[in-house]
Amino acid sequence: MLEQMGNSAITSLGFFWKAGWAFVVGYFISSMIQAFVPKDKMVKYMGNAKLKSVGLSTLFGAISSSCSFAALAAGKSLFKKGAHFVPTLAFLFASTNLVVELGILIYIFLGWQFVVAEIIGGIALIFVTWLLVKLTYPKKLVEEARENVEDNEMEDNFDWKKKIKTKEGWLQVGHEFVMNWQMVWKEITIGFTLAGIMATFVSANTWKAFFLVDQADGFFKVLENAAVGPLVAMLTFIGSLGNIPIATILASSGVAFAGIMAFIYSDLIVPPIVAVHKKYYGMKTALYIAAVFYVSILITALGINYAFTSVGFLPESAKQIMEESPFQINYTFWLNIVFAFLAWFALYLNKKFKQSTSHSMMMMNMEGDSKFKTIVTYACLGYLAVGLLISLM
Numbered sequence: 001m002l003e004q005m006g007n008s009a010i011t012s013l014g015f016f017w018k019a020g021w022a023f024v025v026g027y028f029i030s031s032m033i034q035a036f037v038p039k040d041k042m043v044k045y046m047g048n049a050k051l052k053s054v055g056l057s058t059l060f061g062a063i064s065s066s067c068s069f070a071a072l073a074a075g076k077s078l079f080k081k082g083a084h085f086v087p088t089l090a091f092l093f094a095s096t097n098l099v100v101e102l103g104i105l106i107y108i109f110l111g112w113q114f115v116v117a118e119i120i121g122g123i124a125l126i127f128v129t130w131l132l133v134k135l136t137y138p139k140k141l142v143e144e145a146r147e148n149v150e151d152n153e154m155e156d157n158f159d160w161k162k163k164i165k166t167k168e169g170w171l172q173v174g175h176e177f178v179m180n181w182q183m184v185w186k187e188i189t190i191g192f193t194l195a196g197i198m199a200t201f202v203s204a205n206t207w208k209a210f211f212l213v214d215q216a217d218g219f220f221k222v223l224e225n226a227a228v229g230p231l232v233a234m235l236t237f238i239g240s241l242g243n244i245p246i247a248t249i250l251a252s253s254g255v256a257f258a259g260i261m262a263f264i265y266s267d268l269i270v271p272p273i274v275a276v277h278k279k280y281y282g283m284k285t286a287l288y289i290a291a292v293f294y295v296s297i298l299i300t301a302l303g304i305n306y307a308f309t310s311v312g313f314l315p316e317s318a319k320q321i322m323e324e325s326p327f328q329i330n331y332t333f334w335l336n337i338v339f340a341f342l343a344w345f346a347l348y349l350n351k352k353f354k355q356s357t358s359h360s361m362m363m364m365n366m367e368g369d370s371k372f373k374t375i376v377t378y379a380c381l382g383y384l385a386v387g388l389l390i391s392l393m
Contacts, residue, residue, distance in 0.1 A: 002390050004200050009387020012196025015245045017327060019105055021335035023188070023241075024343045026101025031176035031346070033063050035169055036160045046083035046091070054130050057087035058123065061094025068267055069276065070183055071095040076280045080149045085142045086133050089289065090126045096267055098122045105241060106264070109248045113315040117261055117304050125265060125300040132292050141288060145281035171356060174349020184241060186377040191242020193380035199249050207253035225259025226301040230294055233266035243267065257314055258305035265297045272373075 042064075045056045064074060071092055079088045096102075098119060106114045163169040208214055211228060212221050232250075236243055243264065251260050267273070269290045277286035308314050 005383075005387045006391035007387075008196040008200035009384045010196075010391050011199050012193050012384055013388065014327060015109075015192045015195055017336065018108060018332055019192075019244075021332070021339040022104040022108055023101065024339040026099075026104050027177055027180045028173075028342055028346060029100050031173045031180060034176045034180075035172040036164050037063060038158050038160065042091075043078055043081045043083055046078060046087040049084050049086040049130065049134065053084065053087050054090050054126065057083070057090040058094045058098070058126050061091040061096075062098040064091070064095050068096045068273060070180075072273065072276050072280070076149055079146065085137075085145075086130050089129055089133065089292070092268060093122065093126055093129070093293070097125075097265060102241060102244075105244045109244050110251060110260075111315050113308065113313050114260070114264075116313070117257075117308065118264065120307075121261055121265070121300050121304040124303060125296050128299050129292055129296040132296060136292070138285070138288055141282075141285045145285045148282055149280055168356070171349050171353040174346045174351075175353040177343075177346040178350040186373055187242045189377050189380050190373075191236065192245055193384060194236065194242075195245030195249060198246060202249075204253045207250060207255060211250070211253070211255045211259055213254040222256050222258045222302065222305055225256035226262045226298050226305070229255075229259040229262030229301065230266035230269060230297055233263050234270050236270070251315075256305065257308060258301040261304055262297050262301035265301065266293075269293050269297075 042057075042060045046053055046060075061071070064071070074095065075088050075092045078091060079085070083091070103115050103118065106118055210232075211225050215221050229250075233243060236246060247260050247264050250263060274286050274290050277289055280286075281289075305314075
């Protein structure tokens with residue numbers, strides 16, 4: 001048991017090491033976008049459910065890269081300011097699933113086929129959601145939700161061309177970088193620790209039984225995998241970034257491509273996200289959003305699975321990634337060193353930002369955070385520390 005604990009801690013830390021540089025570069029780019037792209041100007045393009053509006057909302061979401069809970073807050077603000085319900089959902093999904101940092105992480109752990117599937121499938125999922133909402137549009141629920149939403153967001157209207165040339169704008173980039181990490185570090189810690197535990201303590205046979213891996217390939221097996229993938233994601237209680245190492249474990253166990261993609265797509269239907277939607281829009285609307293996303297995920301995962309099969313793009317398993325040692329003198333080592341300096345630079349910018357007399361911004365309480373999540377996070381850190389000590393001994 002102690003030996004397995006040590007192995008799981010090393011596996012988790014290996015995942016952290018492999019993804020470290022990706023987190024830094026992804027969130028630095030994200031911070032630049034958040035500092036220099038005014039969200040208030042987006043609302044005027046999101047006022048209806050037409051194709052152009054949904055497409056632009058998808059683009060806005062992709063360039064408004066953020067963690068799931070920050071995306072929920074931004075989506076709520078846009079909805080309150082007049083964005084239509086459908087473009088709001090498109091914005092939410094794109095801002096959590098079509099973002100730079102997630103794409104880099106998927107490429108590192110799963111390969112280019114999964115990145116292509118995430119992009120193409122993500123766009124397809126948004127339009128499937130659009131069609132489902134058009135067919136089942138809950139007009140009364142949406143009206144009630146808009147009335148209940150409170151908008152306490154600050155105005156975010158400025159000329160980015162001027163702001164990007166100012167010292168103040170770049171100091172804000174550092175501030176956004178730190179705020180992004182403050183919002184996601186708990187989820188990432190929990191997710192990567194769980195991935196190490198699952199890789200060590202949960203046998204591949206368990207996943208094979210859960211996802212019918214040993215059964216003959218066919219539509220029923222693919223359908224079962226696509227249906228179960230989101231349920232497994234719900235049980236993790238964490239977002240897409242933290243779930244990518246777990247998706248790697250599923251891939252290495254032989255889970256169908258549809259099941260893995262459905263698992264990755266499902267960060268907006270995990271219980272903490274549904275709870276925030278309940279707070280914003282009410283229980284009925286929150287459950288409606290979760291149901292629409294679940295059906296959209298199921299349809300899209302099946303579609304992308306058979307589309308990739310037809311063109312011969314189905315990836316092989318991720319066993320090689322799971323078996324190789326992450327602690328080597330290779331490109332990961334050098335990238336981590338280079339981007340450690342970028343992280344230091346961002347911290348320096350944040351320090352200068354807080355010292356600026358022209359700003360008195362306070363860190364807001366983050367939706368979805370809780371005392372329980374904090375306890376679990378520090379328990380994970382303690383587990384990793386003890387596991388590392390055992391491994392060294």
